[in-house]
Amino acid sequence: xxxxxxxxxxxxxxxxxxxxxxxxxxxxxxxxxxxxxxxxxxxxxxxxxxxxxxxxxxxxxxxxxxxxxxxxxxxxxxxxxxxxxxxxxxxxxxxxxxxxxxxxxxxxxxxxxxxxxxxxxxxxxxxxxxxxxxxxxxxxxxxxxxxxxxxxxxxxxxxxxxxxxxxxxxxxxxxxxxxxxxxxxxxxxxxxxxxxxxxxxxxxxxxxxxxxxxxxxxxxxxxxxxxxxxxxxxxxxxxxxxxxxxxxxxxxxxxxxxxxxxxxxxxxxxxxxxxxxxxxxxxxxxxxxxxxxxxxxxxxxxxxxxxxxxxxxxxxxxxxxxxxxxxxxxxxxxxxxxxxxxxxxxxxxxxxxxxxxxxxxxxxxxxxxxxxxxxxxxxxxxxxxxxxxxxxxxxxxxxxxxxxxxxxxxxxxxxxxxxxxxxxxxxxxxxxxxxxxxxxxxxxxxxxxxxxxxxxxxxxxxxxxxxxxxxxxxxxxxxxxxxxxx
Amino acid sequence: xxxxxxxxxxxxxxxxxxxxxxxxxxxxxxxxxxxxxxxxxxxxxxxxxxxxxxxxxxxxx
Numbered sequence: 155x156x157x158x159x160x161x162x163x164x165x166x167x168x169x170x171x172x173x174x175x176x177x178x179x180x181x182x183x184x185x186x187x188x189x190x191x192x193x194x195x196x197x198x199x200x201x202x203x204x205x206x207x208x209x210x211x212x213x214x215x216x217x218x219x220x221x222x223x224x225x226x227x228x229x230x231x232x233x234x235x236x237x238x239x240x241x242x243x244x245x246x247x248x249x250x251x252x253x254x255x256x257x258x259x260x261x262x263x264x265x266x267x268x269x270x271x272x273x274x275x276x277x278x279x280x281x282x283x284x285x286x287x288x289x290x291x292x293x294x295x296x297x298x299x300x301x302x303x304x305x306x307x308x309x310x311x312x313x314x315x316x317x318x319x320x321x322x323x324x325x326x327x328x329x330x331x332x333x334x335x336x337x338x339x340x341x342x343x344x345x346x347x348x349x350x351x352x353x354x355x356x357x358x359x360x361x362x363x364x365x366x367x368x369x370x371x372x373x374x375x376x377x378x379x380x381x382x383x384x385x386x387x388x389x390x391x392x393x394x395x396x397x398x399x400x401x402x403x404x405x406x407x408x409x410x411x412x413x414x415x416x417x418x419x420x421x422x423x424x425x426x427x428x429x430x431x432x433x434x435x436x437x438x439x440x441x442x443x444x445x446x447x448x449x450x451x452x453x454x455x456x457x458x459x460x461x462x463x464x465x466x467x468x469x470x471x472x473x474x475x476x477x478x479x480x481x482x483x484x485x486x487x488x489x490x491x492x493x494x495x496x497x498x499x500x501x502x503x504x505x506x507x508x509x510x511x512x513x514x515x516x517x518x519x520x521x522x523x524x525x526x527x528x529x530x531x532x533x534x535x536x537x538x539x540x541x542x543x544x545x546x547x548x549x550x551x552x553x554x555x556x557x558x559x560x561x562x563x564x565x566x567x568x569x570x571x572x573x574x575x576x577x578x579x580x581x582x583x584x585x586x587x588x589x590x591x592x593x594x595x596x597x598x599x600x601x602x603x604x605x606x607x608x609x610x611x612x613x614x615x616x617x618x619x620x621x622x623x624x625x626x627x628x629x630x631x632x633x634x635x636x637x638x639x640x
Numbered sequence: 641x642x643x644x645x646x647x648x649x650x651x652x653x654x655x656x657x658x659x660x661x662x663x664x665x666x667x668x669x670x671x672x673x674x675x676x677x678x679x680x681x682x683x684x685x686x687x688x689x690x691x692x693x694x695x696x697x698x699x700x701x
Binding site for chain 1: 644647654664675681688696
């Protein structure tokens with residue numbers, strides 16, 4: 155039978171072996187999976203190594219308080235990162251083995267440069283992945299509304315930054331009205347990423363309502379930023395339809411979500427200022443436009459008025475000048491007309507006088523001549539009339555003699571003829587004929603010259619010189635049936 | 641009406657006035673329009689919109 159050992163003896167043996175095998179200290183790369191500080195200021199950690207998601211090595215570790223007091227601020231100021239779980243670290247350790255408590259690594263020193271490099275590397279990988287997927291700039295390419303007035307806030311109600319943000323927004327100087335709604339999320343620790351993504355999902359339901367999203371977190375000297383170097387969260391932000399503005403309170407390098415966000419501000423107050431200044435610029439633009447319109451309108455109206463006045467003045471001036479000129483012309487024309495008329499009148503008067511004079515003398519001459527001529531003609535006429543009268547008297551006397559002579563002859567001749575006719579007439583008178591024994595036969599008052607109209611028994615009247623008898627026809631002889639030539 | 645639409649219209653009118661494209665009658669009408677648009681913008685910017693407040697309130701529930 156082999157020699158029996160107690161557990162303590164075995165563990166003591168392991169301890170001795172380890173001391174021999176790993177003397178002094180070694181530099182170890184590991185990930186901090188857990189970290190606790192106790193009341194005495196000692197720090198207890200769990201270090202792991204992963205292959206993918208699988209843990210392939212695990213070890214407990216401690217940092218004694220006197221070391222931790224120096225290491226922690228050194229690490230945090232160098233990395234800008236809380237010394238907390240999830241970090242990859244390069245630490246100098248001595249391997250300790252305690253028979254009662256087992257294996258533990260005592261951390262003597264830490265190299266922050268490694269963590270910075272690792273974080274940078276991780277971030278670089280995430281950035282490259284987002285770029286390769288073509289989403290990296292998508293949120294930044296969104297157009298921020300002219301006035302982002304309705305803001306969805308992702309923060310923690312208790313975060314100091316949140317209240318600063320709200321106060322800042324509400325007390326802006328122009329009095330611009332902002333509408334905010336808080337979508338609560340954890341802003342640090344392992345819950346941060348999923349709770350922020352959940353908040354984004356809720357805001358997405360009000361996509362049409364909000365103008366922008368603000369992710370804010372109160373500042374501090376340092377902060378746990380590893381949550382914001384997360385691919386999933388960054389991807390969500392790139393895909394979000396509203397512009398995301400970050401203010402997660404840190405001064406150092408930008409986190410991934412700062413890089414993909416539409417706008418990155420350093421603090422929540424700065425985010426509030428960002429929104430206010432946008433709205434203020436717009437407000438100022440409104441005022442400027444207002445003043446501009448008033449001024450331009452006034453200028454336009456003034457210039458129109460000026461034009462009008464100018465035109466009126468010109469009209470006045472031109473009209474005055476025109477009237478003056480026309481008056482002058484008129485006066486001139488009037489004067490010359492007057493002059494011409496005077497000259498004309500004078501000339502005509504002169505001519506008229508001449509004419510009158512001429513006429514007068516011509517008339518005198520003519521009068522004398524005419525008188526002479528008339529006297530002459532009067533003499534001639536008197537002579538002619540005298541001669542004519544003399545002639546006529548002579549002719550007339552001769553004619554008187556001739557007439558008396560002729561009429562005496564004519565009267566004698568007529569006397570003779572009348573006597574002859576008296577005899578003839580005496581012979582021809584029916585009374586005288588009847589007296590000589592001739593009768594006149596009449597029927598019904600008419601003279602009957604033929605037997606033709608007379609019938610047997612007709613009553614006829616026979617006129618004698620001393621009376622009439624009536625008789626009836628008893629017989630008719632001769633060719634009395636033939637019509638006579640009456 | 642969005643801020644953008646309002647501002648664009650105002651700027652368009654302003655440009656027309658500056659270029660003297662408007663006669664005096666149109667000018668009066670356009671200036672009135674500008675004043676209305678600016679008032680809308682200012683009110684929207686500075687005064688609380690009850691409808692918006694109501695929507696925010698509904699989000700709480």
